[in-house]
Amino acid sequence: MDAQRILLPYNFSSNDQKTLAFVIRTFGSLENIDVTLFHAFTPLSEIEASDHQSATAKLKRRLSYLTQELTEREMALQEVRQYLIGKGFHRDNVRYIFKSRKGEISAAIIEQTKEEDYDIIVLNHRPGKVTRFFTGSVFAKVVTALRDITVCIVS
């Protein structure tokens, strides 16, 4: 039997911790489960500065030092992978994807799902969030865009 491939979008929020707990509880004891942790980050802002002495040129140089946050995020994602391994998932069956995105997170998740043909995707949804009015609902966009896949919603 082929392994069930699970995509677990992860953004380091407390809701994502609930999703992680669900995956461990539901799939941790099963054989043939592949889990992919997925984090798509926003790249640093691009600045055009023609004059090297200008304030914007200085800002551009300072921003290049700020990539440290991305390194910390990637390390945190590696720790989540180790946590899953510690909870019983086989080392070879847990991986992570840490990639840059230019558009919405929902588009990155949909693209990743289609690219690698997952069987299950695990999302979280917190009702009543006001940020959804401003950024749109990731949950709604992903669920309505995908076909032939099991979508688990942790609320």
Add this chain to the structure above:
Amino acid sequence: MQTEDRINIDIFKVVTRAIAESNNLEIMAKHLAQLLVGALEIKGVTIFATNVETKELEDLGSFGLSIRYMNKGPIHINRSIKSVEKHKAVVVKDVKNSDLLQYSADAIQEGIGAIVSVPIAFGGRVIGVLRLYHHDIWNISDRDLDSLFVLAEIIGLAMMYARMNNAIHDVKDIVGDVHDAWLE
């Protein structure tokens, strides 16, 4: 500690361009946070939206703060920095000597020395908060605070534009789902 002006017209142009050029509020908020951290040489920035039902602030975009600090717990409008509802900025110059913070111990552990909180208003209502975190005690200049107020107003416009844009797309999706057979 710093009192000189950090936000000049060049920086303001870069920051406002980041707002104008983005059609995605989440990315805009993240870029804005990055640019302010770089321009002001501070620790971090978060842009919050106000949830009037739960009375909490929700993170729209952030940069420079640890995962642990971001997950410290719900930020209550009435218990966090308090004058959010009064349309006034609050400058907590020294976190260690302030009783205004909801999570002061977490802020100190995070290495935050000072916080500036600027309300984001639209149509006379506070719809969010722009919050800036400095490593040290911070005497922000009056001019920079004025610039942040102007910036917060622009963010408010961008937030409301994004909200309307999302609503229009939702309507378009719903109408698009109506099969032609229903309209014959």
